[in-house]
Amino acid sequence: MWRPISSAPSxxxxxxxxxxxxxxxxxxxxCVKDREGWRDAATGARVDIRPTHWRDWKQGRAPANTGNSHPSQS
Incomplete structure (x- = not known):
């Protein structure tokens, strides 16, 4: 289930x-949230993005393309 980005944990x-x-x-x-923004969880590199929603990363999850639909419907 997708959640609003405002509730994303660090x-x-x-x-x-x-x-x-x-x-x-x-x-x-x-990705991992820290005090400075978002980082790639594997490399630690800063990622310059403005995400709208989040959910827990599941190991082995196939990349999900949410298309033009709202993430809460995925």
Whole structure:
């Protein structure tokens, strides 16, 4: 279940939903929230994104494309 980004916890691997020119999509890699923003959970590299929703990252989860639908419907 997707949750609003305002409730995203720090220090956990999360799957994030973002908007781009093609609509809304889930990132294909886990991210971690820290005091400075978002980082790629695997590399620690800063990720310059503005996600709209989050859910726990499930190991082995196939990348989810939320298309143009609202993430809470996925």
């Amino acid at each position: 220090g956990r691997n999360l799957e994030l939903a973002v908007f781009d020119e093609d609509g809304q999509h889930a990132l294909v890699f886990p």
